[in-house]
Amino acid sequence: MPHPSYDADVRRVAWMMADAARKVILPYFRGSDLATENKLAGGYDPVTLADRAAEQVMREILAVERPDDAILGEEFGIKTGTSGLTWVLDPIDGTRGFVSGTPTWGVLIALSDADGPFYGIIDQPYIGERFEGGPEGASLAGPLGERALQTLAPRDLTQAIILTTFPEVGMQTDHDGFHAVASKAQLTRYGMDCYAYALLAAGQVDLVIEAGLQAYDIQAPIAVVRAAGGIVTDWRGGPVHDGGRALAAANPEIHAQALAILQKY
Amino acid sequence: MPHPSYDADVRRVAWMMADAARKVILPYFRGSDLATENKLAGGYDPVTLADRAAEQVMREILAVERPDDAILGEEFGIKTGTSGLTWVLDPIDGTRGFVSGTPTWGVLIALSDADGPFYGIIDQPYIGERFEGGPEGASLAGPLGERALQTLAPRDLTQAIILTTFPEVGMQTDHDGFHAVASKAQLTRYGMDCYAYALLAAGQVDLVIEAGLQAYDIQAPIAVVRAAGGIVTDWRGGPVHDGGRALAAANPEIHAQALAILQKY
Numbered sequence: 002m003p004h005p006s007y008d009a010d011v012r013r014v015a016w017m018m019a020d021a022a023r024k025v026i027l028p029y030f031r032g033s034d035l036a037t038e039n040k041l042a043g044g045y046d047p048v049t050l051a052d053r054a055a056e057q058v059m060r061e062i063l064a065v066e067r068p069d070d071a072i073l074g075e076e077f078g079i080k081t082g083t084s085g086l087t088w089v090l091d092p093i094d095g096t097r098g099f100v101s102g103t104p105t106w107g108v109l110i111a112l113s114d115a116d117g118p119f120y121g122i123i124d125q126p127y128i129g130e131r132f133e134g135g136p137e138g139a140s141l142a143g144p145l146g147e148r149a150l151q152t153l154a155p156r157d158l159t160q161a162i163i164l165t166t167f168p169e170v171g172m173q174t175d176h177d178g179f180h181a182v183a184s185k186a187q188l189t190r191y192g193m194d195c196y197a198y199a200l201l202a203a204g205q206v207d208l209v210i211e212a213g214l215q216a217y218d219i220q221a222p223i224a225v226v227r228a229a230g231g232i233v234t235d236w237r238g239g240p241v242h243d244g245g246r247a248l249a250a251a252n253p254e255i256h257a258q259a260l261a262i263l264q265k266y
Numbered sequence: 267m268p269h270p271s272y273d274a275d276v277r278r279v280a281w282m283m284a285d286a287a288r289k290v291i292l293p294y295f296r297g298s299d300l301a302t303e304n305k306l307a308g309g310y311d312p313v314t315l316a317d318r319a320a321e322q323v324m325r326e327i328l329a330v331e332r333p334d335d336a337i338l339g340e341e342f343g344i345k346t347g348t349s350g351l352t353w354v355l356d357p358i359d360g361t362r363g364f365v366s367g368t369p370t371w372g373v374l375i376a377l378s379d380a381d382g383p384f385y386g387i388i389d390q391p392y393i394g395e396r397f398e399g400g401p402e403g404a405s406l407a408g409p410l411g412e413r414a415l416q417t418l419a420p421r422d423l424t425q426a427i428i429l430t431t432f433p434e435v436g437m438q439t440d441h442d443g444f445h446a447v448a449s450k451a452q453l454t455r456y457g458m459d460c461y462a463y464a465l466l467a468a469g470q471v472d473l474v475i476e477a478g479l480q481a482y483d484i485q486a487p488i489a490v491v492r493a494a495g496g497i498v499t500d501w502r503g504g505p506v507h508d509g510g511r512a513l514a515a516a517n518p519e520i521h522a523q524a525l526a527i528l529q530k531y
Contacts (some may be wrong), residue, residue, distance in 0.1 A: 027410065031470060101427050101455050102470030104369055104393060128369060128393050130410060144394060144409075145292065162366050168433040168456065190366050191433065192457030203296060205367030 003114045004119045004136040006086055006112075011120055012135070014066045015110050021062060022055040022108045022128035029054075030127055031102050033117060049099065052076055055108065063088055070112075087113045091217040095166075095194030104128050117242035121224025123199045132199040134228025139202055150202045150229040155254035161186045161207035162206035164197035165209030171212030177248060178236065179194035179210050182259050197224030198214035201249055202229035208259055209249040212236075216244045223249075232256045236263040269401040271351055271377075276385055277400070279331045280375050286327060286375045287320040287357060288391035294319075295392055296367050312322025314364065317341055320357035320373065328353055335377075340482045352378045356482040360431075360459030369393050370461035376485035382507035386489025388464045397464040404467055415467045415494040419450045420519035426451045426472035429462035436477030440511060443501065443531030444475050447524050463487030467494035468515055473524055474514040477501075481509045488514075497521045501528040 029051035056076040063072060074090040078208030088110065093099050095106030104127045120135035130143035132150065139150035140172040163186045183189040186208070190263040193200070196220070197209040202225045209222075220242055223233045226249050233249040235241040238260055241248075248263055250256030291397045295359040319342040328337060336347030339355040353375065358364050360371030369392045369471035376386040387401035395408035397415065404415035428451045435444040451473070458465070460483070462474040467490045474487075485507055488498045491514050500506040503525055506513075513528055515521030 031468060071293070098455065100470075101429065101453070102465040102468055103458065103461070127409065135473055144392065164366065188362055188366070190362065190368065190457050192455050195366065200367040203367055205296060205365075230524065 002136060006114055007120060007136045010067075011112055012133075014062065015112070015120065015122055015133075016131075017066065018059040018062050018090075018110055018143045019108055019124045019131060021058045023124065025055045025058050026051040026093065026108070027126050030099065037077075041070065041117060047218055049096065051094065051099075052093045052096060056090055059088075059090055059092065060111070073217060075215070076208070085114055089113055089118065089217050089220040091195075094218055095196070098192065098194050103192065105193050107195040107199070109195055109217065109221035111224050113220055113242065117240060118220040118224040121221035123195050123221055125196065125199075130199070132202055132225050134202065134225035136228075139225055139228035139230075141199075141203060143154050151204050152202060152226070152229045152231040152251035153204050153207055155252045156183050156207065156209075158182070158258045159187060160186045161255060162190070162205070163208045163210060164193045164200060164206050166189065166194050166197070167209050170210075171246070174266050175212035179212070181266070182208070182210060182262050185262075192211050195222060197205070198226055198249055199230055201251060202226050204229075204251070207251045207255050210247070210259065210263070212246040214241070214244045214247055219244060219247055234260070236260070236266065238264070267401060271379055272385060272401045275332075276377055277398075277402075278351065279327065280377070280385065280387055281396075282331065283324040283355075283375055284373055284387050284389045284396060286323045286370075288389065290320045290323050291316040291358065291373070292391050299310065311371070314361065315356065316364075317358045317361060322514050323353055324353075324355055324357065324375070325401055338482060340480070350379055352377055354383065354482050354485040356460075356486070359483055363457065363459050364434050368457065371461040372464070374460055374482065374486035376489050378485055378507065379426070383485040383489040383507060386486035388460050388486055388490055390464075395464070397490050399467065399490035403491075404469060404490055404494035406464075407441070408524070415469060415490070416469050416470055417494045417496040417516035418444050418469050418520075421472065422473075422516045423447070423450050423520065423523045424452060426520060427453045427455070427470070428473045429455050429458045429465060429471050429477060430475055431459050431462070432456065435475075436511070438475050439531050440477035443528045444477070447473070447475060447527050450527075460487060463491055463514055466496055466516060467491050469494075469516070472516045475512070475524065475528070477511040479509045479512055481507060484509060487512075499525070501525070501531065505530070
C-alpha cells in the first residue's frame with residue numbers, strides 16, 4: 002500500500018547508504034587488524050572501527066542527499082531534522098557475530114515517521130544479500146538473484162521454527178517467557194541477530210522473539226517483516242519500534258499463539 | 267607436511283564432488299518445494315531431497331574417478347574399497363540450519379586412512395565459500411577471493427570465543443562440561459554447525475566444543491582445522507575421527523586449558 006512519505010528517492014538514498022556501508026565494512030570483516038573496544042565498562046559490547054566508519058559514511062550521504070531528515074544512529078546518536086522523517090541506522094547489528102566471523106550480522110537502515118518505520122533494509126555485506134521492505138513490497142537481492150519475500154502461511158506452534166540471538170534472551174523473566182514458547186515449538190535456533198528477521202520475511206521460519214532491543218535494532222526488521230506479510234509487536238501486542246521486547250511473527254495466527262504465552266511474562 | 271596417499275588427484279576429485287554437490291543442493295535451499303521427512307520416529311531430524319541427491323552425485327563421481335576407494339556417507343552408508351582410503355561424506359551437515367534458511371550448513375568431504383582424515387573440505391554453497399585443509403596447507407576460496415587459513419595465537423580462556431551448535435550440546439553431562447568451559451570464556455555463540463570449525467580454521471574463534479557427533483560430522487573439520495594449525499581431539503585428549511565429543515582448539519595452550527575442564531565430565 003502507498004505511504005505519503007515514500008517515493009523513489011527514499012529507495013535511491015537507502016541503497017546508496019547500504020552500498021557505501023558494505024564498501025567501508027568489508028575490509029574489516031575477518032581482517033587481522035580488527036580494532037575493538039569495550040563500550041560498556043565491565044560488559045562485552047565490542048564496537049569495531051567498521052561500525053563507526055560505516056555510520057559516518059551513511060551520515061555523510063544523508064547530509065548531502067536528505068539534509069532535512071533527522072537521524073538516529075547507534076554510534077553517533079540523534080541529529081534533529083525538519084521533515085518529520087527519521088533515518089534509523091545500525092551500521093553493524095550483531096557485533097558479537099561480526100567479531101566471531103559469522104555471516105549473520107547486518108547493516109540496518111530504516112525510515113520512520115511518527116507512526117514508526119515504513120521502509121527498511123537488512124543488508125548482509127559478506128554474502129551480498131539485501132533484504133528490503135516498504136510500501137512497494139518486500140524483496141531479496143542476493144547471490145541467487147532477486148525475488149519477492151513472503152512470510153510463511155499459518156501452522157501450529159508445535160510445527161513452528163523459532164529464531165533468537167542468545168539462549169539467555171534478556172532478563173530472567175524474558176528468558177522464562179521465551180523458553181515457555183520455545184518449549185512448545187518444533188525447533189529453536191540461536192545466533193542469528195538481525196538475520197533472524199530476514200529469514201522470517203523470507204518464509205523460512207515462523208517466529209523471532211527477542212528482548213532488550215534498541216530502536217535501531219528493530220526498526221528496519223519491522224519494515225521488512227511487515228512488507229513481507231508478517232507482524233511485529235512487543236510482548237503485549239503493542240508497538241515495539243522504540244525497542245524493548247519483540248515478537249515477530251509470520252502471520253496473525255502464530256502471532257496470537259505466541260502472544261498468549263508471552264503476555265504472562 | 268607431505269602425506270603418502272595425497273596427490274593432486276585427491277584435490278581434483280574432491281573439488282569435483284564439492285562443485286557437483288553445490289549445483290544439486292542450491293535449487294532446494296530456501297525453495298518452496300523443500301520436501302523433508304522425519305528420519306527418526308518421534309525426533310526431529312529433517313532430511314531433504316537435497317541431502318540424498320548430493321550424496322548420490324558425489325558417489326557417482328567416486329565410482330568413476332576413484333573406484334578403489336571406500337565410502338562412508340551419512341545417507342547411504344558404507345561402500346567397501348581396496349585402496350585403504352575412505353571418502354567420508356556428509357552432503358548437508360546442519361540440516362536444521364538448512365531448513366531454517368541459515369547459511370551455516372555445509373557440505374563435508376574428507377579423505378581418511380587408518381590414522382584418520384588427512385584432507386578435507388567444508389563447503390558453504392549459498393555464500394560460495396570453500397574451506398580446505400590438507401598436506402598442502404589450509405585455504406579459503408570465497409566471495410572476497412582466496413587466502414590461507416591460520417588459527418589464532420594463544421590467549422587466555424577468559425579472552426576466548428567459543429562456538430557450538432546447540433546450548434543443550436548433548437547429554438546432561440556433555441551440557442555440564444560445555445558450560446563449565448563456556449562460563450570462563452569471553453563469548454559463546456550458538457547455531458553454527460560445521461561452520462564453527464571453518465571459523466576456527468580462519469582464526470576467528472578459539473574453541474569449538476560439541477558432543478554426539480558421527481564420523482562424517484567431524485572428519486572434514488579435523489582435516490581443515492589441523493591444516494590451519496589447530497588441534498582436534500575428544501574430551502579426553504584422544505582421537506575423535508570416529509565421532510563422539512569433540513574439542514577443537516586454535517593452539518595447544520587453549521586446548522590444554524579447555525581439556526583440563528572437560529576431562530572431568
